[in-house]
Amino acid sequence: MSDTLYDVVILGSGPGGLQAAIHASRKKARTLMLGRIDNSSLYWAHVENYCCQIKISGEEILKKGRDQAESFGAEFRDEDVLAIEPDGKLFSLKLESGDTVRAKTVILATGSSRNKLGVPGEKELLGxxxxxxxxxDAGFYRNEVVAVAGCRSAAAGGAVALTNFASEVHLYCEELDVNEGLRRQLDETGVKVHEGVSIKEIRGENAVSSVLLSDGATQDVTGVFIELGAKGVLELTAMLGVQLDENMKYIEADKKQRTNVPGVYAAGDICGPPLQMAKAVGEGCVAGIEAATYAKKLEKDE
Incomplete structure (x- = not known):
């Protein structure tokens, strides 16, 4: 499947992304959705404030949405994107499996939450x-020793990327949950993987100097990168040049869910509050229709 071309590629598997997949595929656009539904905050929730649903689990909503999108022809891959960059008028996306896919349009629907470690020193030493x-921030740690916290693709991919800058990279995780392709990259780049070990405290006066680990050991580091999920808004937008709001937290999109980058759309919590499923579904609908339309127009102009 390497280098396959899609009309629409959707990042994120929550309600906004699923609704976008439904509408894009119904418009006969070749659609790929990336991400695991259990990464969505909705997966663990119970919903009772959504129109026409008295009470339903988020897991059930997401599974039904995926089945519905697949019935219209949407394709799914339960893996995350490690890198995305412009490729002429198209976009090239590197997946955690090592595969690369190309897209005429991209819809960012990855949500906005930034998971925290919740350990002493994390808040005080932010920045x-x-x-x-x-x-x-990788470029600030040339020839330094750094730590990465996380078990999934964002942490593993981030650790691999850091080896291009840091002299030593330590990855701490309870149990690494990535595919074999990404595991090989960790080995090949020399990342020191510590499974079953977690960071319990981040230490330093005016800057990070070390981390206290769950096994009682201490590791001297000057940087700690917390990557507890899939690639988030900051990473993906930094790669593409997508405009964020003044607080650098949410993507700015117009009423057609277009960002400042032609061919890139956004929907759901990543666009800001209210962080509600109803808003995400509405924006996903618009983004899916607009992205499919843009992709077809691009095809005609070729």
Whole structure:
């Protein structure tokens, strides 16, 4: 499947992304959705404020949405995107499996939450060695020793990327949950993977100097990268040049869910509050229709 071309590629598997997949595929656009539904915050929730549903689990909604999108021809891959960049008028996306796919349009629907470790020193040293964005901050750690916290693709992919800058990269996780392709990259790049070990405290006065680990050991580091999920808004937008709001937290999109980058759309929590399923579904509908239309127009112009 490497280098396959899609009309629409959707990042994120929550309600906004699923609704976009339904509408894009109904318009006969070749549609690929990337991500695991259990990464969506809705997966663990119970919904009772959505129109026409008295009470339903988020897991059930997401599974039904996926089945519905697949019935219209949408394709799904339960893996995350490690890198995305412009490729002429198209976009090239590197997946955690090592495959690359190309897209005429991209819909960002990855949600907005930034998972925290919740350990002493994390908040106090944010911006002083604690970071949630490898792609944004890796360059500040040339020839330094750094730590990465996380078990999934964002952490593993971030650790691999950091080896291009840091002299030593330590990845701490309870149990690594990535595919074999990404595991091989960790081995090949020399990342020191510590499974079954977690960071319990981040230490330092005015800057990070070390981390206290769950096994009682201490590791001297100058940077701690917290990557507890899939690639988030900061990383993906940094790669594409997508405009964020003044607080650098949400993507700016117009009423057609278009960003400032032609061919890139956004929907759901990533576009800002209210962080509700009803809003995400509405924006996903618009984004799916607009992205499919744009992709077909691009095809005619070729």
């Amino acid at each position: 002083k060695g604690v970071s949630y964005c490898v792609d944004c």
